[in-house]
Amino acid sequence: MGVLNSRVQEPAPALAEDDEDEQEQEQEQEQEESEGAECPRWERTSPHQGPTVRLIDSHQAIQRDVAPRPRIVFACELFVYSIKRRYNASLPAVRLxxxxxxxxxxxxxxxxxxxxxxxxxxxxxxxxxxxxxxxxxxxxxxxxxxxxxxxxxxxxxxxxxxxxxxxxxxxxxxxxxxxxxxxxxxxxxxxxxxxxxxxxxxxxxxxxxxxxxxxxxxxxxxxxxxxxxxxxxxxxxxxxxxxxxxxxxxxxxxxxxxxxxxxxxxxxxxxxxxxxxxxxxxxxxxxxxxADYPGQLSDTIAALQQMSSLEILSLRHALPRATQEIPSSTITTLASLRHLEVQDQVDRCVELLAHLTLPNYPSLQFSLHNSRPVEVLRVDLYRFFRLINQRLHDGETTSPLCRLTLDLMGGLSGYTTRSSSTNPFLKESDRHLSLGLSSITDDNRPQWLSQFRMISTKNIRSLRFENVGDLDGPTVQALLAGTALPSVVECTISGNVSFAFLSWLLPLQHSVPSLQSLTFTGMSMNRNVCGFTIQLCLETLLASQARHRPLERLVLRNCPGLTLLMACGFEKHVGQVVWDEDMIDFGLSPR
Structure with a gap:
């Protein structure tokens, strides 16, 4: 037994050397074949599991992978890698x-x-x-x-x-x-x-x-x-x-x-x-x-003269003081201007508008501030509204306002339109006028109400009132009495209205004779005005209006206290009543 074992073990060192030479040659050939190929490295999971392989994720593991591999293992690696590439290439995300x-x-x-x-x-x-x-x-x-x-x-x-x-x-x-x-x-x-x-x-x-x-x-x-x-x-x-x-x-x-x-x-x-x-x-x-931008306002106007291609101009507290009088003949024409936004003192905005011509009907957005006495403010406001009305009519043909939003606390905004729409009330806007006047007040009363008449309203089709509040009779008279609104077909009123405001609005033939749709938003139906509930006042005025021409559509949005009985009472005098589902009592679905 011992002799037989020694005969078997004697050639072992030589065989090991031959195997090492062959393994080194195989490794060199494998490196040459795999040179430049982008494929993952694989290793045996066990020396007794044949060609079964697993992917090495760590770069350090790749460096430690120095164990010899037969050619069949490397062939399997290439085969598996090619299958994966072909499978990935067939996925929708790759074929986009x-x-x-x-x-x-x-x-x-x-x-x-x-x-x-x-x-x-x-x-x-x-x-x-x-x-x-x-x-x-x-x-x-x-x-x-x-x-x-x-x-x-x-x-x-x-x-x-x-x-x-x-x-x-x-x-x-x-x-x-x-x-x-x-x-x-x-x-x-x-x-x-x-x-x-x-x-x-x-x-x-x-x-x-x-x-x-x-x-x-x-x-x-x-x-x-x-x-x-x-x-x-x-x-x-x-x-x-x-x-x-x-x-x-x-x-x-x-x-x-x-x-x-x-x-x-x-x-x-x-x-x-x-x-x-x-x-x-x-x-x-x-x-x-x-508050004070350095320089001279005359330099600003002179700089605008060089901007013949200007389309958008926005100046927020960027107008210098007019320390010296600018000649009235100094006029800057911005022929390509599409949008003008100015936020500054009233007197500076007035000086800027007085020396501009805007023939391209740009959108106008002004936010006015004031630090001067009330007497001077009234003069500035008069000039400002007059100039705004002039700028609205610059150009060969006029582009009058067709939509107007009047915010008694914030100011007013309006739109012009040149395109038609399937909606008879709200058309697509090409031009916008926005006047932010929230800071122009005296004793909590807007100082610009009397100047509102200078804005041409004869072509207004859509009229919106924001923050109406409890307007008293004198304020309504100063704001709306005698105002020509012959083309208004849609009117939206936001806030709790006063009896004076309702009395101006109804009957319609004296205020807005062409009105078809009237919308109240955020008006509480439980309020009392002049000793009567707002529901009774509104129903009485609608009944009086029905004797001449019934209103086609009454919309009540977000009106607390609205009941089914109230809605039925309004419906007797108008063509259609629309209300919110979640704001009416008894769970009646809206129309």
Whole structure:
């Protein structure tokens, strides 16, 4: 037994050496065959389980996988990998066309458009709503091999450069391969990253189309890095947390050379009105938190004369004082203007309107403030309403107001329309007039009511009253008595109305003779006016109206205390009564 065992064991070392040589040759051949191939590494789960294999997930495990493998194991690996690739290629998510994939990518990242960036200048969370989701971009590249190829090759997915680490910013710029939208609107705690991002973006000034920077006292100096001209910059957004007297930026920023600039948004950042940066603009938005904007109003009007292509103009506390009289012959025509928004003192708004001509029928939105005595305020309001009425009639043909909202606490707003609609009452609006007059009061009484008559109302088809409250007789007379409303077919009244207001409204032939639909919103039906319930007053007036021409439609929305008995009483005198289901007693379904 011992001899036999020794004979069997003697050649063992030689066999081991031969096996090692053969194994080394097999490993070298396997490495040559697998060179350049993208396939996962596999290993045996047990030396007694034949070709059964499992995937190694860890990179360290791959490095430790030095055990010899027969060729059949490697062939199995390739076979399994090819089967997986073919299976993945047959899945719907992989077979989507490129144009569908790119649409999905843009929706997933949800990048704000340039128009969104410009229009949200007054938003308190402006910076937060503009940061792209970097995590979404990374996730898109981890779905599968095809998604990664398409995502990395789609330049629009990477052309918005946000504040981030240097390696990310460099990779995004290289993948963008063209126009860049640099957005540094981020938290002040990322100051170091902002400096890095700004330095990297500086190397590609010729590619920047949009630049949005949030400034504070520490970051104003960073703008000096942008001293090179920006010939292709189209949108510039500069924000500051609070208004301070800052040094002039335009001589430093891009050396004042921005020939392609079309959109400029400034918040608490001062640019001189004589700066060349205002030329050729189509959108200008300036907003400050300061009561006094530096400069002269004459410089503002002179700057507007150079903006012949201006379409959107928004000035919030950005009008300087009129310290010197402006010649009446100085008239600026903004032929392309579509929207004008001004929020400032009454006298400054008056001076601006007096030197503008708006032939393109723009939307007008004014929010007036006052710090002058009541006697002077009345003169300013008279001039303001007269000028508003003139601006509404600028152009070759008039575009009268067709919809008017009168808010007794906030002001008034109106709409004009040139298109028809299936709705006979509310038509699609092309033009809007909004006058915010909430601060123009004296002893809690609106000072602008007597000037309301200057607004032409003969073409109004839809009339809405907001915050009517308990208007007394003199206030109703000052506001509405003698007002011509011959074309109104729909009227909505919000709030608890007084008997004086109802007496003006009904009978209709004296106030709104063409009215077809009357809507009350938020009117309590349990109130007493002049010793009578509001239900009795309204029913009596509707009955009086029915003798001449019954009202076609009465709508009661959110009217507490409304009962079925009340609705039936109203229905005797009108063609149709509509109410809310949850606001009427006895659970009757609405009509």
């Amino acid at each position: 066309p490129i144009e569908i994939l790119t649409t999905i990518f843009e929706f997933a990242v949800n990048k704000p458009s340039t128009d969104h960036l410009v229009d949200n200048l007054g938003n308190e969370a402006f910076g937060l709503c503009l940061l792209p989701s970097l995590r979404s971009q990374a996730h898109l590249t981890h779905v599968c091999h095809r998604w990664r190829e398409v995502a990395l090759g789609y330049s629009r997915l990477w052309n918005t450069i946000a504040t981030g680490p240097a390696d990310y910013v460099s990779s995004a710029i290289s993948r963008a391969r063209g126009d860049l939208e640099v957005n540094l609107l981020s938290s002040p705690r990322l100051l170091a990253l902002e400096v890095t991002t700004l330095a990297l973006a500086l190397r590609h000034t010729h590619q920047i189309r949009t630049l949005a920077i949030s400034l504070d006292c520490n970051r104003v100096g960073a703008l000096s890095a942008f001293s090179q001209p920006a010939p292709f910059l189209q949108t510039l957004v500069l924000l500051h947390s609070s208004y301070t007297r800052q040094p002039l930026l335009e001589p430093v920023l891009f050396s004042g050379i921005t020939p392609s600039l079309r959109r400029l948004c400034l918040r608490n950042v001062y640019f001189s009105w004589t700066s060349s940066i205002f030329r050729n603009l189509t959108t200008l938005r300036i907003s400050t938190t300061s």
